[in-house]
Amino acid sequence: MGFFDKIKQGLKKTTAAVSESLGDVMAAFVKVDEDLLEELEEAMILADLGAATASKAVDQLRDRAKHERIETREELRTALCDILAGMMQEDSGLDVSSEPAVILVIGVNGVGKTTTIGKLAASYAAQGKRVMLAAADTFRAAAADQLTIWAKRAGADIVRHGEGADPAAVVFDSIAAAKARGCDIIIVDTAGRLHNKANLMNELNKIDRVIARELPDSSRETLLVLDATTGQNAVSQAEQFNKAAKLTGIVLTKLDGTAKGGIVVAISAGLGVPVKYVGVGEGIDDLMPFERRAFVEALLPVEGDE
Ligand SMILES: Nc1nc2c(ncn2[C@@H]2O[C@H](COP(=O)(O)OP(=O)(O)OP(=O)(O)O)[C@@H](O)[C@H]2O)c(=O)[nH]1
Ligand SMILES: [Mg+2]
Incomplete structure (x- = not known):
């Protein structure tokens, strides 16, 4: 099982909670406007992303929507994935190269x-x-x-x-x-x-x-x-x-x-x-x-x- 599937399975409860909050907002998506941004921010805080992260993410989404068409739910999801992943520290494994x-x-x-x-x-x-x-x-x-x-x-x-x-x-x-x-x-x-x-x-x-x-x-x-x-x-x-x-x-x-x-x-x-x-x-x-x-x-x- 790959990371995605295993995480998805492991995260059943998280996904349920996030889906409940973010999913509702995304399901009702029509266009990126201040109402949507506000609802997204609230949903992210409910999903435990933290207030600072949520506010930064929403700012970035507002910016991005100015430069790029975000018209479907899938485009909204991709934009959010890009933004949230981009805010996290880069992936890196453990360095165990110099032994012991x-x-x-x-x-x-x-x-x-x-x-x-x-x-x-x-x-x-x-x-x-x-x-x-x-x-x-x-x-x-x-x-x-x-x-x-x-x-x-x-x-x-x-x-x-x-x-x-x-x-x-x-x-x-x-x-x-x-x-x-x-x-x-x-x-x-x-x-x-x-x-x-x-x-x-x-x-x-x-x-x-x-x-x-x-x-x-x-x-x-x-x-x-x-x-x-x-x-x-x-x-x-x-x-x-x-x-x-x-x-x-x-x-x-x-x-x-x-x-x-x-x-x-x-x-x-x-x-x-x-x-x-x-x-x-x-x-x-x-x-x-x-x-x-x-x-x-x-x-x-x-x-x-x-
Ligand atoms: N569900 C789940 N349980 C975990 C996970 N990691 C650890 N546990 C459980 O959490 C409990 C505590 O784990 P330990 O590894 O003893 O924790 P610890 O930090 O060493 O604890 P102390 O030495 O007492 O401070 C055990 O029952 C583990 O089986 C996990 O990823 N998922
Ligand atoms: Mg221990």
């Missing part, structure tokens, strides 16, 4: 960090990469157990310490082990933390510095995992985490279970950090590289769809 590459995975509690790591590890292992998982969530013993299960499933190595150990020490050891064993990619699991707890954010910063010091020439990715069901709160999470460890990408999970998929557009357009992957289920294959054009196409109702 390090992918640090951070986020608040329960968003899907460990699951995402399991999925990523499996996908790299399937490409023939040797993967090391660092169990730097030492907050609960169960966290390392959960990661160990994923390591087995994915065919990855793992370094873990006891409960309560210093997460930065786990990272340090995992780097040493990865070097010794010739691993290609190290993926670091961290404990969920509230973005407004300063001591926990400092701990992340310490991990970040250990990686920079031990592997100055390696490719680095710092992924913030966001739960799509949290809606607009995701934006403030991203801002805080970005201060502790410079984010290179976002993974948006649980898109399969939410009506708030429009948040992807708000995040990608507003944060200056690209969405790199989306999670569309709990299974090992339910992680997809993000494709912005296909995503908005899946989001916007097609003529005769409703």
Whole structure:
């Protein structure tokens, strides 16, 4: 199944919500005028695209309608797809070219960090990469157990310490082990933390510095995992985490279970950090590289769809 179909399936709830709001407006489309623009803006906000994104998108549509004929619903849909996709950060995969590459995975509690790591590890292992998982969530013993299960499933190595150990020490050891064993990619699991707890954010910063010091020439990715069901709160999470460890990408999970998929557009357009992957289920294959054009196409109702 391609990205479009899988997203469309995963996004059933989102598509329903967006179609309900945007679809009604588009179904009643006659011409691009101020009434339509206003209704579209409102519908986009309802679909969780965010007020700033909605307002910018509508401005662009107004401009475009001056230069180009937008007379059918399909032309309106194409214009909206172009505009929304154009507002998002360009698609880019993870850079793991300088080995051992390090992918640090951070986020608040329960968003899907460990699951995402399991999925990523499996996908790299399937490409023939040797993967090391660092169990730097030492907050609960169960966290390392959960990661160990994923390591087995994915065919990855793992370094873990006891409960309560210093997460930065786990990272340090995992780097040493990865070097010794010739691993290609190290993926670091961290404990969920509230973005407004300063001591926990400092701990992340310490991990970040250990990686920079031990592997100055390696490719680095710092992924913030966001739960799509949290809606607009995701934006403030991203801002805080970005201060502790410079984010290179976002993974948006649980898109399969939410009506708030429009948040992807708000995040990608507003944060200056690209969405790199989306999670569309709990299974090992339910992680997809993000494709912005296909995503908005899946989001916007097609003529005769409703
Ligand atoms: N439906 C759905 N569930 C997901 C997805 N990703 C993760 N989950 C589920 O979300 C729950 C939490 O996932 P974890 O990976 O343990 O989350 P975490 O961020 O590591 O949690 P903490 O370590 O406690 O902060 C689990 O039940 C996962 O199966 C997804 O894309 N879709
Ligand atoms: Mg976890």
